[in-house]
Amino acid sequence: MAPRTPPRPFEAGGVIISWWRCVMLDLRLIRERPDLVRAAVASLGIEAPIDTILALDEDRRAILSEVEALKARRNEVSKEIGRLRGGPGAEPLKDESRSIGERIKALDENVKSVEGKLNSAMLEMPNLPHDSVPAGKDDRDNVVVRTVGEPRQFDFAPLAHWDLGPTLGIIDFERGVRMSGTRFYLLKGAGARLQRALITWMLDLHVAKHGYTEIYPPYVVREECLWVDGKLPKFRDNIYHDAEEDLWWIGTAETPLTNLHRDETLTLDDLPRSYVAYTACFRREKMSAGRDVRGIKRGHQFDKVEMFKFTTPESSYEDLETMVAQAEEVPALLGIPHRVILMCTGDLGFVAAKKYDVEMWAPGCAEWLEVSSLSNCTDFQARRGNMRFRREQGARPEYMHTLNGSGLALPRTLIAVIENYQQSDGSVVVPEVLRPYMGGIEVIR
């Protein structure tokens, strides 16, 4: 691929003025079916500047036709001046061209300002939900699609990982906090190794069995990457940012993976493309302390194995089901109960057209832990990142569809393993599938 610098989708002041224009939600759809778009957005419970967009779009097209006619005339006049080679008769033409130029300049500034506002507004437009997504207000309306596996029956009271971990010496909260503050911890000995085993095993599973290509991406990215994957503008406050170099720490491998084929036009043969990446993830998570943040469930830094797929519009929903099944294999092979939740419109968020969560049962803290979130983002990210494909040589490029899903998030999977495999004496049995990655250790004690 040609190493070209992607234009930044904004400039100081937040006004977008690059060629990065009008490609978020298809502008034509908003223009032609505003009623439909309005209803869809309303079902998400998200505010979107649809009226602003409609007005700006109309403005833009009106100015554009005028300015293009002027430019056509100026090009003509300039050519004529060139033919005259400075001979007589050139001067009046220069005057005409000059005055046309002034009008063009004024109108161009208009266009720029209108397009800037239009692009900002378009970047605020969420993706629209698929027909198969249940209507609902919030997470209470999500649908449990299936529950797989029976919770283990304990003949003692199972402990939560925040008790088990420190006792076993595999989780150290105090020293983590001493180094880095609240919401940091460290894993130690067999605990650190168990997490590493999970990472390697999951990567191997997705590469060898599911055909994904492993990627080791950068953990810091430029701002435009976050616009492309849809983290911006919504999550600005949750992202760590190095002001000195203007680099942003990823909150998920989805961000670099989404940008993997940015500004590329692939062929149909290239699709689908499946990638899996293990990365650390960084999130500011400005939640207050409380039950939800006890233990290692929600830290500022965590590890995750992420699956990502670039695919075609006609197969993306099928691919989503496949990806969910691939994520479910992790709890299945670990022998831990899990369930699959279909998110309702009100809990879909900004970029997904359809989204499932996979949750694993943790008997110690007695809750279903979200270990994966799998989304079909349809062409939403592809439009933002100009990611296209051609069906055949010479055919018009079309936007790809992108999907992402955790192939599982780590500390939570670790929690589930520890809590499900604990024994009455406080030791933890290593699941069968992980033993080859644990140097044969069968029990952590």
Place this chain on the structure above:
RNA sequence: GGAGAGGUCGCAUAGUCCGGUCUAGUGCGCGCGACUCGAAAUCGCGUGGGCAGCAAUGUCCCGUGGGUUCAAAUCCCACCCUCUCCGCCA
């Protein structure tokens, strides 16, 4: 971090000094056709994208963004990226 070279229509290159027949030439690749029993070779034609428009067509794009000019691939400024040498190092 310092010094130098450079980013052109899939790839490779010409053009940039001296602004206007560059609405970007050539080769390769690719597509269609001719020749052929078939193929190679050869010959002919074609070969990007965005936006506006019912269309004809117009407009914009020579790394990105500005500026100068009647007119910018070409001149000026800033930035991004690549390469070479030096320095520094996991």
